[in-house]
Amino acid sequence: MSQKNTTPLFFLAPAVILIIVFVIYPIVQTLWLSFLSPKGEFVGLRNYAQILRSKEIINSDRFPFECPPWGALIHNAVWIAIHLPLTVFLGLFFAIILKDVKGASIIKSIVFLGMVMPMVVGGLMAKFLFDKDIGIVNVVLRFIGLHSLADISWTYHPETALFATILIGVWMWTGFSMIVYSAALAAIPREYYEAAEIDGASSFRKFIHITLPLLKPATLVVVVMTVLWELKIFDIVYVATGGGPGEASMVLAILMYIKAFVAFNFSEAAVLATLLTLLTLLPAIWIAKTAVGRK
Amino acid sequence: MKVKISTIVAHVVALLIGVVWILPVVSIFMVAIRPIREVLHGWWNFKEFHPTLKNFVEALNHPTTPLGRGLLNSFIIASLAMITPVFIAALAAYAFARFSFPIKTYLFLTIIIMMAMPQQMVAIPLFQIMIKLGLINTYLGLILVHTAWGLPWIILFLRNFFLTLPIEVEEAARVDGASDFQIFLRIVLPMSLPALLSVTALQFTWVWNDFFLALLIIYSPDKLVATQRIVWMKGKYHTPWDTLCAGAVLVMIVPVLVYAILQKYYVKGMVGWVIKG
Numbered sequence: 231m232s233q234k235n236t237t238p239l240f241f242l243a244p245a246v247i248l249i250i251v252f253v254i255y256p257i258v259q260t261l262w263l264s265f266l267s268p269k270g271e272f273v274g275l276r277n278y279a280q281i282l283r284s285k286e287i288i289n290s291d292r293f294p295f296e297c298p299p300w301g302a303l304i305h306n307a308v309w310i311a312i313h314l315p316l317t318v319f320l321g322l323f324f325a326i327i328l329k330d331v332k333g334a335s336i337i338k339s340i341v342f343l344g345m346v347m348p349m350v351v352g353g354l355m356a357k358f359l360f361d362k363d364i365g366i367v368n369v370v371l372r373f374i375g376l377h378s379l380a381d382i383s384w385t386y387h388p389e390t391a392l393f394a395t396i397l398i399g400v401w402m403w404t405g406f407s408m409i410v411y412s413a414a415l416a417a418i419p420r421e422y423y424e425a426a427e428i429d430g431a432s433s434f435r436k437f438i439h440i441t442l443p444l445l446k447p448a449t450l451v452v453v454v455m456t457v458l459w460e461l462k463i464f465d466i467v468y469v470a471t472g473g474g475p476g477e478a479s480m481v482l483a484i485l486m487y488i489k490a491f492v493a494f495n496f497s498e499a500a501v502l503a504t505l506l507t508l509l510t511l512l513p514a515i516w517i518a519k520t521a522v523g524r525k
Numbered sequence: 526m527k528v529k530i531s532t533i534v535a536h537v538v539a540l541l542i543g544v545v546w547i548l549p550v551v552s553i554f555m556v557a558i559r560p561i562r563e564v565l566h567g568w569w570n571f572k573e574f575h576p577t578l579k580n581f582v583e584a585l586n587h588p589t590t591p592l593g594r595g596l597l598n599s600f601i602i603a604s605l606a607m608i609t610p611v612f613i614a615a616l617a618a619y620a621f622a623r624f625s626f627p628i629k630t631y632l633f634l635t636i637i638i639m640m641a642m643p644q645q646m647v648a649i650p651l652f653q654i655m656i657k658l659g660l661i662n663t664y665l666g667l668i669l670v671h672t673a674w675g676l677p678w679i680i681l682f683l684r685n686f687f688l689t690l691p692i693e694v695e696e697a698a699r700v701d702g703a704s705d706f707q708i709f710l711r712i713v714l715p716m717s718l719p720a721l722l723s724v725t726a727l728q729f730t731w732v733w734n735d736f737f738l739a740l741l742i743i744y745s746p747d748k749l750v751a752t753q754r755i756v757w758m759k760g761k762y763h764t765p766w767d768t769l770c771a772g773a774v775l776v777m778i779v780p781v782l783v784y785a786i787l788q789k790y791y792v793k794g795m796v797g798w799v800i801k802g
Contacts, residue, residue: 237705238624245617245676246632252673253639256647256654263649327538337543339788343550345795346784347777348734350752354773355549357764358556364567364766366552401549406795413796433531462643465736469756486645487737496649503645514641521637521681522630 257507263500277501286477286485297389298478302485303505309396309460309481316400318452321407322445325415328408342409344402353469356398360384388478391471395479398466403459407452414448415441454513461509482506556770557581564766580771587758592772594747595754596779598664602750603732606668607725610675615721617676618683619709623695633684640677644737655742667742667750671732679724682794686720687713723794726787730780751776 267273281287286301293300300308324341328334344352359367362383372380384394418441426436464483467473473480473488482502490499555568558576585593620626621633651670652661660666690713698708714721736752743749749757755772758765784791 235626238620238626240706241616241620241624241709242632244613245636245680248613248669248673249636249639249676251654252651252670253642253647254635256650257642259650260646260648324542327535327542330532331535331539334539337539337546339785340543341546342784342792343546343781346730346780346791348736348752348755348780350734350736350755351553351773351777354755354759354769355553358766358770359549359552364556364564366548366567366569369567369569398549401546404546409792409796458641462645464645465752468736469759483643483645487648487740490649491652499649503643503648506643507646510641510643511638514638517641518634518637522634 260500260503263496264504266497266500268495268497277497278505281498281501281505286480298392299388299476299480302477302480302482302502305392305479305481306461306463306509308392309399309463310457312393312396313399313403313460314453314456317403317407317456318449320400320404321409321452322411322449324404324408325411326441328412329415338408338412342405345405345409347402349402349465350469352398352402353395353466355401356394356466356470357383357385359398360390360394385471385479386475388475391475391479395463395467395470398470399460399463402466403456407456410448410452411445414445418444450516454516458510458513461506482509553770553773556766557774558771561767580767581775584758584768584772584775587754587768587772590746590749590754590757592751592754592758592775595749595751596775598748599733599751599776599779602664602667602671603729605664606671606675606732607729609668610672610679610728611721611725613672614676614679614724615683615714615717616709618680619687619713621680621684622687623692636677637681640681644674644741648741652741660742662743662745662748664743664748667739670738670742671735674738675728675731679728682724683717683720686717690716719790719793722787723790726783726791727794730783730791733780 264277265272265274267277285291287303289299289301289304292298293304298305324338328338331337359365360383362368362381365383367384368380371377379390382390384390422440422444423436426440431439462483463481464487467479467481467484468487471479473484483506486499486502486506489495489502493499552568556564557580558578559568560575560577560579563570563573563575585591585596617636621629655661655666655670658666660669694712694716695708698712703711734752735750736756739750739753743753755769755776758769758772
């Protein structure tokens, strides 16, 4: 019997050791760093107070009435405010439209391409598609008469850089929300609709009273995963703008990297990393709860 | 037979979605396969059209950061960093699915929460650990980190899959005197091939597409992975769009192929661990 009790240990040990060494130990270490001054003295929450008051994080002089930079934390919030509703709505819309269309699988694959390819390529696209000379978006904007937006390369201007990266983010991530909604739609039993039709329900009423309520769990999944993605956004911005020009598209993850490996200010970098982690904790706990609840 | 107007509208809208969503890829592709002078005023000008492979050859043999070497490096790293975590995670997932032991729920919860962790939270200490272990700027270092970071979601996915397997087969084998490890290796793993394929395909593309961990650990020019080279090729002041677009196509073609070949498994992997059933 005693031999039996060591079996789980044998199965778990490799995974647990790797996770402790390369994930959990460094997390604790970063947390500890965030309470130390650059010289290594314990200063409690002083680094946090300093960071939260800095214009790099929240620039209340400029937000919301002047163009970015608004501060990295605000930029992440803007990411969520624009990117989340757009991807949720577009993903749902695409999933519904493509449900009964011939050749839908090809179009779904096209939309899903953005999920498959490296995000650094997405960063290149942000530079490329919004270029004043060779950008297709600028050509379309010129065509519809929006010259002020068409005649600038978006990633080089503080007014537009943040939004170029966000729009590329929408292009890349909509595939995720579409796939999740498609799976959820396919799981709704046909009988529900047939029963409603017998009662003479219109398409609109069927959508409001059957489809939408049954898509609630899928929406929750999409929202949680999308918010996580938006908070952690790095590659697209790093390649497209590097956070610039003049921090106009800076996000928390990039600011942390610059503080740590360009400015070598480990205390401030650790604070930024910890703040970012605190923001991801809420979605993380939700994921963990649903994962454990499933039997 | 009468065709409903709504059906026609749906098809037109679907086509529009497809066209708009493929445009960014077509843009990159068009610049990649044409001489730069033809596309200076937009790749949509087709007055002259001379497709060529010259840009690809130049990207592969780029003087400062040859992409050919980068593709090879990425391939080595992604191949190894997909096998190790899948096997190690499968072991752990089996323990979570079949055994009961103290702190099981807490351990599982902790591992799952790690799935959402931003990699920035480990960046500084990880860099220091890698130096101490002599693993900085080595493939082994990067593979180990990818393995550790791949484990949480693979454990969750496989644990959920193992829970759906009929326990009777395993019990029958146990009656015949098979050990837990033998049951795992000879019965559970073979029964789980579709799930293993799903996680392997996804883990491969995630490692291939990774940029941040590579940026942290690999820095010498000959060891840079493909995604890093794309960024290095970008240039500070002048953007060489021809080689850059060719490079982008070469880097994205690998995960796109994996997706095209293993589409069913890929999407299962993506959706499986977030959606029930």
